[in-house]
Amino acid sequence: MKTKFIFHILLMTAIVFLASCVKEGPIGLTGEDGLDGQDGQDGQDGNVTCLACHSGTTISARQFQYASSIHKAGTNVAYAGGRAGCAQCHSSEGFIEFQANGLVASDISMPSAINCETCHIIHTAFTYTDFALRSEEPVGLIIDQGVTVLDIGDGSNLCINCHQARTAEPQTASVAGATTFRITNTHYGPHHGPQANIFAGQGFAEITGPVTYPVAGSSKHLEQASCTVCHMDDYIDKQGGHTFKPSLAACQECHATENFDYGGVQFDTEEKLTELRDLLISLGVVAWYEVDQAYEPVPGTYPMVRAQAYYNWIGIEEDRSLGVHNPQYVNALLTNTIAALKATK
Structure with a gap:
């Protein structure tokens, strides 16, 4: 009897198991669609x-x-x-x-x-x-290992990272009390882009002479203009903008002029540069080098003032503004340097 009961239980279990393995029936009718969800916001057009x-x-x-x-x-x-x-x-x-x-x-x-x-x-x-x-951070001058820091602002600080002198003027670069300076090669000088030093009015050889040097940082162009104001004004006549060429239109916002030689500054600077160069040639400090097609220094040891005079001459030449960046400072440098050289002849 007990065996028969167990048999019935096993039989019922098997039937239930087999019934569960039967394949599902056909799919019923599709129900109605539900309500649409709320539209999301459109993404930005790439x-x-x-x-x-x-x-x-x-x-x-x-x-x-x-x-x-x-x-x-x-x-x-x-x-x-x-x-x-x-x-x-x-x-x-x-x-x-x-x-x-x-x-x-x-x-x-x-x-x-x-x-x-x-x-x-x-x-x-x-x-x-x-x-x-x-970068728009203030920039330390290389000639004194960053002791002097310039902050022109308005994006111009980026420019002066590179547009500054690399080599200090002879007296500063020498031991205290030195009276001579050795120019070691034909490429000696402040380097080829000392615009920031001219602009700020510091870093050149300020030889004593008849003209008083303006206070460093007092230039009107430094106070009222900048690299970007003058070189990146609205692009007009192939000037300004990202040509970085000085914009006459920018000058005319402050000066009544038809060219860059406002007040004869460039003409006067060029005259003085030529006079100073000729003095340096006559003293044997500068010569014409055919291989470079340029006037360059003659390596040698010179009285300090003559080495300083060369530094000032080549630095102002390679500023390439002919005095515009800082008219008063450039005039003082050239006038005093010429006077000092004439006194040594």
């Missing part, structure tokens, strides 16, 4: 985001202007852009590394010319802030 910068009035216009700039030409990249000691200003990669780390650690194998990304932080936020300058 093309619109790009066109905030990549349009004829923004980046394309700037690229057109930049095509005629010296920075774009990259004339010094081939020989200087890869050297660790020069790359911070002569290649895009070097400038970016210097801004990030304060130095260029080693030579750069494939340097490229200054470009948009050199000066601007690009494609990080993917908004208009991608136009942000890589």
Whole structure:
């Protein structure tokens, strides 16, 4: 009897198990659709985001202007852009590394010319802030290891990272009380872009003479203008904008002039530069070098004032503004230097 009961239990379990393995029946009729959910907000059009910068009035216009700039030409990249000691200003990669780390650690194998990304932080936020300058911090002067700090503001601080003297004037570079200075090579000088020093009115050899030197930082152009105000005004007649060529229209906002020689400053500066150069030639400090097609110093040891005179001459020449950056300072430098040289003849 007990065995029969167990058999019935097992039989019923098997029937239930087999019934559960039967394939499902046909799908029933489809029910009605439920109510639609609320629409989400449309995403931003990808093309619109790009066109905030990549349009004829923004980046394309700037690229057109930049095509005629010296920075774009990259004339010094081939020989200087890869050297660790020069790359911070002569290649895009070097400038970016210097801004990030304060130095260029080693030579750069494939340097490229200054470009948009050199000066601007690009494609990080993917908004208009991608136009942000890589740095706007005040800049220490190289000639005194950063003791003197310049803060021109309005984006111009970025420029003076490179557009400043690299070598101090002879007296400053010598031991106290030195009366002579040795020029060791034909490329001696403050370097090829001492604009910030002229602009700020400091760093050149301030030889005593008949003209009083203006107080450093007192130039009207430093107070009321800047690198960007004069060189990046609205693009007109192939000047200003991202050509970085000085804008006559910017000058005319303050001066009634039809050219850059306002008040005869450039003419007077050029006359004095020629006079000073000829004095240096007559004293054997400067000579014409055919190989470089340029007037350069004759290596040798000179009385301090003559070495200083050469420094002032080549520095003002390579400022390339013919006095416009700081008329009073340049006039004082040239007038006093010429007078001092004449006194030594």
